[in-house]
Amino acid sequence: MSLLDNLNFSWKRRLPVVRQSQAAECGLACVGMIANYYGHEIDIVSLRRRFSTSLKGATLADVITVAQRLDLTARALRLEVEELSKLKCPCILHWDMNHFVVLKKADQNKITIHDPAKGIRVVPLKEISQSFTGVALELVPTSTFVAKKEKESISMLRLIGSVTGIKSAFAQILILSVSLEFFGILGPFFMQWVMDLVLVSADHSLLTLLGVGFIMISIFQNLISALRSWVTTWFSSLLSVQWTTNICRHLLKLPLSYFESRHVGDILSRFGSVGSIQDTLTSRFISTVLDGIMSLVTLVMLFIYNAKLAWLVIGLLVAYALIRFSSYRSLRQAREDQIISSAKTQSSLLETLRGIQAVKTNNKQNTRLSTYMNYLVDTTNKGVNIQKLNIGYGTLQGLISSVGRVALVWLAANQVMEGNFSAGMLTAFISFSDQFISRASGLINSVIDFRMLRLHGERLADIALSETEPETDSIVVPRKNDGHDSDIVIEGLRFRYAETEPWVIDGINLTIKSGESVAIIGPSGQGKTTLAKVILGLLHPQEGTICVGKHNIAQAGLQQHRERIGCVMQDDILFSGSIADNISFFAEEPDHEKIHRVAQMAQIHNDIMQMPMNYQSLVGDMGSFLSGGQIQRILLARALYRDPEILVLDEATSHLDVNNESLINSAIKTMNITRIIVAHRPETIRSADRIIVLNQGNIQEISDLK
Numbered sequence: 001m002s003l004l005d006n007l008n009f010s011w012k013r014r015l016p017v018v019r020q021s022q023a024a025e026c027g028l029a030c031v032g033m034i035a036n037y038y039g040h041e042i043d044i045v046s047l048r049r050r051f052s053t054s055l056k057g058a059t060l061a062d063v064i065t066v067a068q069r070l071d072l073t074a075r076a077l078r079l080e081v082e083e084l085s086k087l088k089c090p091c092i093l094h095w096d097m098n099h100f101v102v103l104k105k106a107d108q109n110k111i112t113i114h115d116p117a118k119g120i121r122v123v124p125l126k127e128i129s130q131s132f133t134g135v136a137l138e139l140v141p142t143s144t145f146v147a148k149k150e151k152e153s154i155s156m157l158r159l160i161g162s163v164t165g166i167k168s169a170f171a172q173i174l175i176l177s178v179s180l181e182f183f184g185i186l187g188p189f190f191m192q193w194v195m196d197l198v199l200v201s202a203d204h205s206l207l208t209l210l211g212v213g214f215i216m217i218s219i220f221q222n223l224i225s226a227l228r229s230w231v232t233t234w235f236s237s238l239l240s241v242q243w244t245t246n247i248c249r250h251l252l253k254l255p256l257s258y259f260e261s262r263h264v265g266d267i268l269s270r271f272g273s274v275g276s277i278q279d280t281l282t283s284r285f286i287s288t289v290l291d292g293i294m295s296l297v298t299l300v301m302l303f304i305y306n307a308k309l310a311w312l313v314i315g316l317l318v319a320y321a322l323i324r325f326s327s328y329r330s331l332r333q334a335r336e337d338q339i340i341s342s343a344k345t346q347s348s349l350l351e352t353l354r355g356i357q358a359v360k361t362n363n364k365q366n367t368r369l370s371t372y373m374n375y376l377v378d379t380t381n382k383g384v385n386i387q388k389l390n391i392g393y394g395t396l397q398g399l400i401s402s403v404g405r406v407a408l409v410w411l412a413a414n415q416v417m418e419g420n421f422s423a424g425m426l427t428a429f430i431s432f433s434d435q436f437i438s439r440a441s442g443l444i445n446s447v448i449d450f451r452m453l454r455l456h457g458e459r460l461a462d463i464a465l466s467e468t469e470p471e472t473d474s475i476v477v478p479r480k481n482d483g484h485d486s487d488i489v490i491e492g493l494r495f496r497y498a499e500t501e502p503w504v505i506d507g508i509n510l511t512i513k514s515g516e517s518v519a520i521i522g523p524s525g526q527g528k529t530t531l532a533k534v535i536l537g538l539l540h541p542q543e544g545t546i547c548v549g550k551h552n553i554a555q556a557g558l559q560q561h562r563e564r565i566g567c568v569m570q571d572d573i574l575f576s577g578s579i580a581d582n583i584s585f586f587a588e589e590p591d592h593e594k595i596h597r598v599a600q601m602a603q604i605h606n607d608i609m610q611m612p613m614n615y616q617s618l619v620g621d622m623g624s625f626l627s628g629g630q631i632q633r634i635l636l637a638r639a640l641y642r643d644p645e646i647l648v649l650d651e652a653t654s655h656l657d658v659n660n661e662s663l664i665n666s667a668i669k670t671m672n673i674t675r676i677i678v679a680h681r682p683e684t685i686r687s688a689d690r691i692i693v694l695n696q697g698n699i700q701e702i703s704d705l706k
Contacts, residue, residue, distance in 0.1 A: 013037050015090050015104050017333075018044055019340070020116040021462045022261040027058040027100045029116035030092045031066050034102060034139045037090055039147025040070060043458075045465055046150050054498035057098060062500040063137060071145040075138045081129050084111060087136055094135040103136070119337050176228040195424035236282040244274050247460070253468035256538045257497075265347025269339060270463055273456035280449055288446035295443055298436040305429045306420070309411055313433045316404040317440050320397055324444050327393045328451065334389055336455055338382035345375040401437070408433060469537075469558055486514035486549045486564075486645050486674065488535070493544035495527075495534055504530045505541070506697035514645075517675040519688035522695050528678045529570065531694065532650050535676065537561050548646070566644030568635045568652035574626075579608055580615040583637045598640040601667040603660045604633035628655035636664065640671075650678040658683050 018032040021044055032047045051066050064074040077087070084093075084106040093113065095101045102114040110124050123131070193210055197203065251271065259267070302310035352359060352368045359368050412429055415421040421429070488511070495505040504527045512518050520528050533539045535546060537558040546553050553561040574582045583599060584590035595615065599605040607630055611617040619626060619634075626634070632655050639647060647668070653661045665687040668675065679685055693700045 013039075015102070015114060017114050017119055018047075018116060019119075019336070019458075020044065021048075021266070022053065023263070024057045024261070025053045026116045027063040027092075028053055028066060030100045030102050030114075031063060031070060031072070031139070033114055033116075034067075034090050034092070035070050035072065038072075038141050038145065040145070040150065041148070042070075042150040045461060049467075052498045054501050056501070058100075058500065060094065060135065060137065063092065063100065065500070067137075067139050071142045072139040073142050077136045077138065078134055079136060080134065081125070081132055084128070084132075084136075088138050088140065090114075091139060092137040094133040094137075096131050097133055118340075119333055172231050176224055176231065179224050193424065195422070195427060197424075232282060236278065239282060240275070240278050243278055247271065247274050247463060250468065251463050254463070254466055255469050255540070256533070258466055263343070263347035264350050265345070266343045267463070268346060269343035270459045273460040276456045277453055277460065280453055288443060288450070292443050295436060295440040298432050298439060301432045302429065302436060305425060305432070306412075306415060309408065309415070309429065309433075312404075312408060312411065313436060316400065316408075317437060317444075319400050319404075320437075320441055321444050323393055323397055323400070324448055327389065328448055331386070331389055331393075332452060332455055334382065334386045335452065338379060338386060339455070339459070341375065341379040341382045345372065345379045348372045348375050470554065487547075488512040488646070488674065488676075489545075489547040489550075490535075491545050491547075493531075493534065493541050493546065495530060495539060495541040503697050505534065508544070508697075508699055510692070510699060512674060512676065514674055515672050516690065517669070517677065517688045519677045519679055519685045519691045520694055521679065521685060521691060522693050522700075526695050527697050528694050529650055532567075532569070532648050532676065532678050536565060536567055536648060563642075564645045565648060566639030566642045566646070567648040567650070568632065568639050569648075569650045572635050574619045574631060574634060576619070576621060578613075578616045578618055579611075579634060582619060582634055583615075583641055585638055585641070594641060595637075598637040599634075601640055601664070602633045602637040603663050603667075604630060604637055607633075629657070629660070632656060633660070633664075640668075644673055646674045646676065648676045648678075651680070652677075653679075653684055654681065 015037045016033060018029045018036065020026050020029040025044070025048065028047050028051060029044055032042055032044060035042055047066075051069070054062075060076060064076070067074045079086075084103065085108070087103060087106065089106070090102050090104055093101050093103050095113075095115075099115075099117070101116070104112040104114055104120075106112075108125075110122055111128060113121050113123060115121050197206060248271075251267075299310065299314075302313055348368075349372055352372065359365055409430060412421060412426050416423060416426050490508055490510040490512075493505055493508040493510075494503055496503045508531070520531065522528055530539065534541055537553055540554070548556075548561065548564065575586070577586065580590060580592070580595050583595045592615075596605065599608060599615075608615055608617070632652060636649075636652060639649075653664065656664070661681075661683055665684075669687075675688070677684060677688055685691060690702060692702050
């Protein structure tokens with residue numbers, strides 16, 4: 001992209017790039033780009049809130065539905081590659097059989113697309129024929145379309161959250177910085193006074209006085225500089241710890257669906273934007289303010305010395321500013337591409353490490369390495385692109401600065417020869433001009449950097465502005481109630497993962513008595529695990545209610561609700577630490593007697609006692625040193641350690657032998673708790689009081705085994 005391409009003097013609308021955050025929301029992002037083009041300014045966060053997307057992807061019909069709800073008329077077309085130039089742009093193209101992109105313009109040999117996953121791309125004809133599926137979607141506004149702004153505002157204070165100590169730290173740094181600037185202004189006068197007063201009169205006493213005075217100034221200047229550096233370091237650490245903690249706290253409050261719809265590497269990359277923003281704020285904010293002030297001060301000094309030369313210095317600064325601001329868009333795009341590519345590289349590596357057993361058993365080490373290397377090379381190329389831009393613009397800036405300074409010295413020297421300047425004044429003027437250029441260019445660079453922060457802010461906003469789970473804890477729910485106070489009553493329950501998907505749970509009505517054991521069975525993929533997650537409050541139904549002890553869990557609060565529940569799900573894991581730590585879930589003051597008791601109930605106590613360090617034995621990475629059956633029994637002990645009123649087990653004994661499972665079922669039956677079991681094994685099913693058959697999201701049969 002050339003320098004002039006960044007300037008927009010036309011009356012045409014600008015097509016923005018809307019990046020997808022989730023793997024399956026490319027269609028949503030494409031519709032958002034076209035809506036923005038026609039004047040409906042909306043970002044991916046607002047789009048996601050209005051239109052829930054399926055984690056399995058979107059069909060063309062789904063994209064049309066979203067477009068229609070944004071008052072855009074959709075026309076689907078089937079065409080050949082040669083006919084792309086006939087489309088009304090911008091429009092949506094179906095790409096690589098599982099992706100959507102926006103076509104900006106089409107030429108005979110190439111097209112320009114806005115890819116929600118990769119950004120702006122120029123695609124040659126050969127690649128078009130390999131990727132374009134032949135399906136396009138033209139979108140134009142309807143008569144009811146209204147241009148409006150619906151973007152989620154990204155406030156830095158909102159992203160930071162509650163942080164203490166900012167005002168006092170800023171005040172200290174500002175005072176110290178102002179002191180440094182005062183000493184910096186005095187510097188040019190030393191050379192001027194030496195040349196104009198000392199050398200002319202050969203006054204040794206005055207030279208000594210000036211030397212001692214400016215040595216003292218230099219000492220104070222360096223001491224204050226060191227103190228400011230220490231205060232800045234302290235403030236940076238303070239902000240980093242508090243802000244990172246705030247973002248992490250918010251992240252952990254997000255619903256399960258947030259984590260299921262994103263790659264771990266992408267979440268870590270977004271979380272890492274905290275550091276980039278914090279570094280810029282702490283290191284640049286005060287200096288930016290001072291650069292602005294000192295630019296005005298030094299500019300005034302330049303005009304005092306010589307107005308004509310001052311205008312030349314201003315001209316050099318204007319040239320620098322034009323280069324910096326015209327390069328902003330291309331640099332921002334390049335940095336965004338590198339950040340996203342780096343996140344994909346990290347996700348690929350994490351995915352390989354998590355699945356290393358499957359990789360080795362299938363001899364796919366080379367395949368996974370090749371995939372990682374492709375991502376790594378792409379990330380490196382994105383970094384090289386940034387360096388190319390920096391080198392190009394830096395060279396141009398350096399050329400203007402060097403030539404400009406030579407011209408400035410040339411003209412200033414002429415002023416000396418004409419008697420308008422003294423030699424000392426020339427030296428001081430050049431020094432002040434260097435300070436002005438340095439300060440003003442620093443101010444421009446800071447403005448660019450702060451604008452660039454929006455890139456990190458938009459990525460961090462995907463975490464900070466995402467809605468957390470509801471925290472309504474106004475109702476105090478007593479535990480260990482008697483009678484029917486802990487009955488689970490489900491009425492009219494309906495749930496689906498997205499508006500475009502069928503109902504996974506469709507109108508379930510069910511009552512589970514307190515202390516009852518219920519087995520939920522049925523074919524795979526019919527909603528058993530989903531129902532368990534809804535009961536746990538991990539998923540939130542679109543319709544219906546779940547009441548425990550006559551209290552709606554949505555109103556009583558999920559935290560209180562989960563305090564009453566113990567669960568073992570299919571994908572539960574152990575954490576790095578000892579077996580005792582995992583059973584007590586790293587309680588601050590673990591009850592070792594209870595740990596032993598629940599371990600015995602879970603039939604894992606004997607196995608633990610045969611280990612070298614008994615309960616202090618380490619489990620390795622996610623339980624890598626334990627068998628599948630041992631992991632399940634430790635997870636069961638962890639659930640029982642909570643003294644739950646309700647126990648939810650989702651295939652929690654699938655790795656156990658029949659004898660151990662029978663002993664566990666017998667031990668749990670002695671406890672006065674409600675059990676909800678999702679299972680396929682006959683031994684597990686027979687341990688229940690009732691069997692509920694779930695199929696196609698509905699209860700088809702209830703069998704009483706008492």
